Amino acid sequence: MTALSAPRAMPSRLLRALLDRWLVLVVLVAAWEAAARSAGDVYFPPPSTIAERMRRLWFSGPASHLFLTGEATGNILPSLGRMAVALAISAAAGVALGMALGRSPRAHAYLNPVFEFARSIPPPTLVPLLMALFTLGTPMQIASIVLSALWPVLINTADGARTVDEQQIQTARVFRLTAAQRLRLVIFPAALPKIFAGLRLSLSLSLILMVFAELLPGTDNGIGFELTDAQSRSDLPTVWAVIVLLGILGYLLNAALTALERRVLAWHFAARRLPG
Amino acid sequence: MLRIDGLSHRYGEHAVLDDMTLEVAEGELVSIVGPSGCGKSTLLRCIAGLISPTSGRVTLDGTPVDGVPDGLAVVFQDYSRSLLPWLTVRDNVALPLRRRGKSKAERRAAADEALASVGLPDAGRKYPWQLSGGMQQRVSIARALAYRPSLLLMDEPFGSVDAQTREDLEDLVLRVHRTGGMTILLVTHDIDESVYVGDRVVVLGRNPGHIRAEIDVTLPPERDQIATRADAEFVRLRAEVGRLVRGAASGPVAA
Numbered sequence: 001m002t003a004l005s006a007p008r009a010m011p012s013r014l015l016r017a018l019l020d021r022w023l024v025l026v027v028l029v030a031a032w033e034a035a036a037r038s039a040g041d042v043y044f045p046p047p048s049t050i051a052e053r054m055r056r057l058w059f060s061g062p063a064s065h066l067f068l069t070g071e072a073t074g075n076i077l078p079s080l081g082r083m084a085v086a087l088a089i090s091a092a093a094g095v096a097l098g099m100a101l102g103r104s105p106r107a108h109a110y111l112n113p114v115f116e117f118a119r120s121i122p123p124p125t126l127v128p129l130l131m132a133l134f135t136l137g138t139p140m141q142i143a144s145i146v147l148s149a150l151w152p153v154l155i156n157t158a159d160g161a162r163t164v165d166e167q168q169i170q171t172a173r174v175f176r177l178t179a180a181q182r183l184r185l186v187i188f189p190a191a192l193p194k195i196f197a198g199l200r201l202s203l204s205l206s207l208i209l210m211v212f213a214e215l216l217p218g219t220d221n222g223i224g225f226e227l228t229d230a231q232s233r234s235d236l237p238t239v240w241a242v243i244v245l246l247g248i249l250g251y252l253l254n255a256a257l258t259a260l261e262r263r264v265l266a267w268h269f270a271a272r273r274l275p276g
Numbered sequence: 277m278l279r280i281d282g283l284s285h286r287y288g289e290h291a292v293l294d295d296m297t298l299e300v301a302e303g304e305l306v307s308i309v310g311p312s313g314c315g316k317s318t319l320l321r322c323i324a325g326l327i328s329p330t331s332g333r334v335t336l337d338g339t340p341v342d343g344v345p346d347g348l349a350v351v352f353q354d355y356s357r358s359l360l361p362w363l364t365v366r367d368n369v370a371l372p373l374r375r376r377g378k379s380k381a382e383r384r385a386a387a388d389e390a391l392a393s394v395g396l397p398d399a400g401r402k403y404p405w406q407l408s409g410g411m412q413q414r415v416s417i418a419r420a421l422a423y424r425p426s427l428l429l430m431d432e433p434f435g436s437v438d439a440q441t442r443e444d445l446e447d448l449v450l451r452v453h454r455t456g457g458m459t460i461l462l463v464t465h466d467i468d469e470s471v472y473v474g475d476r477v478v479v480l481g482r483n484p485g486h487i488r489a490e491i492d493v494t495l496p497p498e499r500d501q502i503a504t505r506a507d508a509e510f511v512r513l514r515a516e517v518g519r520l521v522r523g524a525a526s527g528p529v530a531a
């Protein structure tokens with residue numbers, strides 16, 4: 001880089017990075033717009049129509065509600081709430097069970113076949129059982145998300161807890177840490193990178209299962225409910241608006257989890273000289 | 277005082293240690309030197325209570341060792357794996373004090389004091405992986421010191437640092453031994469090092485590991501990297517230890 005161009009290097013490089021990232025998306029959306037307009041098919045509205053529908057449905061509310069409409073607070077928030085509760089339950093149960101499974105060869109021997117069996121059951125097939133076990137509505141929806149999102153956290157935590165460096169375990173033994181201290185100060189942090197890998201999988205699964213759970217009987221709000229409702233009214237722009245919204249939510253939630261991971265695991269990325 | 281009585285250990289059919297008997301007096305610094313495969317690390321792990329020997333026993337201050345005894349600290353060779361990367365240097369050093377029910381402030385103060393005593397007064401807030409290898413090994417020594425052990429075991433502690441750092445760390449161990457008054461057992465494969473730091477050198481033979489000789493180091497307690505190593509007595513001792521170690525290495529090789 002020459003001395004002359006140096007002062008302008010920063011903004012132009014930033015711009016270039018942004019362009020590189022978004023250019024493909026912009027080109028695709030533009031091509032979609034052109035194709036949809038020239039085809040004029042009611043099943044494939046152009047992105048501009050979809051965006052306008054999204055704005056009218058969800059983001060044209062009063063400023064006092066952060067521009068969210070009643071439709072948005074009545075559907076998106078309950079969905080996210082159910083997903084958050086289910087993900088929290090999955091994470092807590094998955095980490096607790098996974099640590100037990102990972103640190104006890106006996107527990108692993110006894111329970112691993114059971115877990116491998118349970119996690120290969122597609123959650124939709126459990127719906128009749130869940131309907132009998134839980135109250136229709138939110139409890140059953142949360143149960144069906146948990147039954148899917150639990151496994152990646154559990155299995156990755158068990159793997160992380162099982163593969164803690166023997167030297168670190170010996171260090172904890174030599175300095176006579178109590179079992180609780182060993183778990184909290186050595187095994188849990190050592191397993192954290194794998195726990196996060198599991199959480200990332202659980203997050204995307206729980207978004208999928210959230211929509212699925214809202215297609216079940218006993219639902220009267222939520223993003224999935226809005227989707228089936230629009231479908232039954234042949235309201236194609238709304239169907240598309242929901243699909244795009246789900247894509248955006250998935251992207252934002254994953255970005256938030258990645259940011260949290262970078263923060264919590266800063267030592268991990270730095271110690272391994274990975275891009276932090 | 278540490279007593280090792282008829283200690284033998286085997287992994288399945290493979291005998292690693294054979295009938296070892298050794299006494300280490302309170303406050304003594306004993307080097308254990310031997311060729312690779314003589315069971316040095318296994319011996320150390322038996323003393324630390326990390327593994328139970330197949331037969332024989334280890335007694336520390338009159339109490340048989342069964343599990344890791346209190347008042348014992350270990351400095352491992354592989355500092356990068358024995359320091360925890362998610363804790364700061366200070367928290368790593370303070371880690372062993374948690375068991376002793378000290379307050380957070382007391383633990384911090386003890387950690388800072390230990391770090392200062394190994395020449396790293398300003399490293400507390402850093403992370404281990406931000407330090408050089410020699411500095412990381414200083415941190416593991418500080419962690420052992422903060423614990424105030426009566427017996428300190430060092431398992432080839434300077435095996436993976438450069439020569440200059442190694443000499444600095446040897447002098448650090450000598451200083452710690454003089455001021456702290458603890459008993460130290462230092463395992464090494466370096467003949468010069470065993471004589472330079474030791475009050476006594478125990479030479480191990482292999483196949484299976486056994487005690488081949490014990491040599492008193494008849495050097496004044498004050499050691500100096502240049503002067504001591506040029507001393508005629510040092511040269512004589514290292515030649516003697518060297519012959520024993522080489523003899524041990526070329527000794528009978530069991531099938």
